[in-house]
Amino acid sequence: MKKAPVNKIIPFSNVDGPGNRTSIFFQGCTFNCLFCHNPETIRLCEGCGACVDKCPAGALARDAEGKIAWASEKCVQCDTCIRVCPHSASPKVKWMTVEEVLAQVKRSAPYIGGITTSGGECTLYNEFLIELFTEVRKLGKTCLIDSNGSFDFEADPRVLSVCEGVMLDVKAVEPGWNDRLISYPRDRVLKNLDYLLKAGKLFEVRTVIFPGRDRENEDTVRYVSRRIGGSCSYKIIRYRPFGVREQYQKVLGEFETEKDYAGHFAAIARTEGAKKAFVV
Ligand code: SF4
Ligand code: SF4
Structure with a gap:
């Protein structure tokens, strides 16, 4: 029986995709982002x-x-x-079977439109996701993946055939800034951006905007916007230091991104064609 490490399940969430959803957070990640708000999900015990x-x-x-x-x-x-x-x-992690996770989804089922799997990085447990999504779809519910983009969806697209799409983080395009931010080569993420777009499975893109990083923020926003156009929403996320490890707060700055500053990049995104860009 397949098992995966689950950090937590939120039965009702309205911030992890459209409508009310059950959000399942898996433990373990392929990245080690400076600005991670849940650094306790990065590695297994x-x-x-x-x-x-x-x-x-x-x-x-x-x-x-x-x-x-x-x-x-x-x-x-x-x-x-x-x-x-x-x-x-x-x-505080439970190794759960598909049946155990499904049982929790069923309890919320009358009140949700679907589920979102997140992390950590949920695609580390691709086989588990395929089984879970297959069962959840039988309930008439939608399935979304929240991913950092490290999984090679083109090489193994099976999970895409049982879900509505992927909410993809594109954190940086400038190689030096990318390597410093996420400790993972950017190429896979950018390849996924193009592949998911072509496959009609790109549900949303997210980029975090950092205070004072004008050029890096702009490079990323322009790159993403020119590609996605109006095909999916583009979430421009204000950096907030909450939960970020102390040693990295010093690198990134202890202040959160002002709304107007993030709005400036949302305006650039719209100018570049990303009609559904918005700030959170
Ligand atoms: S046993 Fe060690 S690695 Fe595991 S959660 Fe506790 S402190 Fe962390
Ligand atoms: S320290 Fe103990 S009581 Fe506190 S969160 Fe961890 S397991 Fe729970």
């Missing part, structure tokens, strides 16, 4: 044990196999474990 004694509720222990076991019923959600973890991981 390495079992170092540093968090166990720090838990004030006695919710963490080593199991018989030496792995870290999380007793969710004892957990008071103080997040001490996440703060002390030196590996950008979390012990």
